[in-house]
Amino acid sequence: MTASSSTPKPSRSEQPDVPLEINTSVAHPARMYDYYLGGKDNFPADREAAEKMIASAPGMRDGARQNRAFLGRSVRWLAGAGITQFLDIGTGIPTQGNTHEVAQEVAPDARVAYVDNDPIVIAHARALLSGQGQGMVTVAHADLREPDALLTDPQVLRAIDFDQPMAVLLVAILMFPQGLRGAAQDRRAARGGHAVR
Numbered sequence: 191m192t193a194s195s196s197t198p199k200p201s202r203s204e205q206p207d208v209p210l211e212i213n214t215s216v217a218h219p220a221r222m223y224d225y226y227l228g229g230k231d232n233f234p235a236d237r238e239a240a241e242k243m244i245a246s247a248p249g250m251r252d253g254a255r256q257n258r259a260f261l262g263r264s265v266r267w268l269a270g271a272g273i274t275q276f277l278d279i280g281t282g283i284p285t286q287g288n289t290h291e292v293a294q295e296v297a298p299d300a301r302v303a304y305v306d307n308d309p310i311v312i313a314h315a316r317a318l319l320s321g322q323g324q325g326m327v328t329v330a331h332a333d334l335r336e337p338d339a340l341l342t343d344p345q346v347l348r349a350i351d352f353d354q355p356m357a358v359l360l361v362a363i364l365m366f367p368q369g370l371r372g373a374a375q376d377r378r379a380a381r382g383g384h385a386v387r
C-alpha cells in the first residue's frame with residue numbers, strides 16, 4: 191500500500207484555512223430560510239427565490255417560524271428528559287433559539303455538534319455559536335449524504351460520545367430532494383437515543 195492511499199483524507203472541518211466557496215448569485219436553502227425567518231444573512235438571489243416560494247405557498251414564513259418553535263420545544267423536552275448530547279444536522283444560519291442555547295438553559299453541561307454542508311452556514315456558525323456554562327459547542331462542515339465522514343468528523347467527535355445517549359436532530363432538512371432520507375436512516379447516529387425530524 192502506498193503512503194498516499196493509506197493517508198486518510200482530512201475532513202472538511204479540518205481544513206479551516208481552505209477558502210470556503212460561497213456562491214451568492216445562486217439561491218441557497220439556508221439563506222432562503224434565513225429570509226423567511228426575518229434574518230439579514232441572505233442575498234438578492236435568495237430573496238428573489240424566497241419571494242417566489244412565498245407567492246406559491248403563502249404559509250412559508252409562518253411555517254418556518256413554527257418549525258423553529260418545534261425545534262426549540264423538542265430540544266427543551268429532550269434536555270429535561272436527561273439528554274445532554276445533540277447532533278444537529280442541517281443547522282441553518284444561526285438565529286434566535288439555537289439548539290445549544292435552549293439545551294444549556296435546561297442542562298448547562300449539554301454538548302452540541304452543529305453540522306451543515308453549506309459553507310456560508312459554517313462561516314456564520316463559527317463566528318456566532320459558542321457555548322455557555324460547562325457545555326461544549328462545535329461546528330462541523332459535513333454532508334448528511336456522506337454519513338461515514340460526518341460521524342467521524344473531528345468536530346463531531348469532540349462534542350459527541352456515541353456510546354452515550356444522544357439526540358440526532360434532522361429538522362427541516364429531509365425535504366431536500368437529494369436522497370437524504372436514506373442517509374438519515376443510518377442507524378449508528380441514533381443508537382441509544384432520540385431522533386427528531
Ligand SMILES: C[S@@+](CC[C@H](N)C(=O)[O-])C[C@H]1O[C@@H](n2cnc3c(N)ncnc32)[C@H](O)[C@@H]1O
Pocket residue numbers: 219220223257258261279280281282283305306307308311332333334335360361362363366368370
Ligand atoms: C431549512 S434549514 C433548517 C435549519 C434548522 N434545522 C431549523 O430547523 O431551523 C436546512 C439546512 O439543511 C442544510 N442542508 C441541506 N442539505 C444538507 C446536507 N446534505 N447535509 C448537511 N446539511 C444540509 C442546509 O444548508 C440548511 O442550512
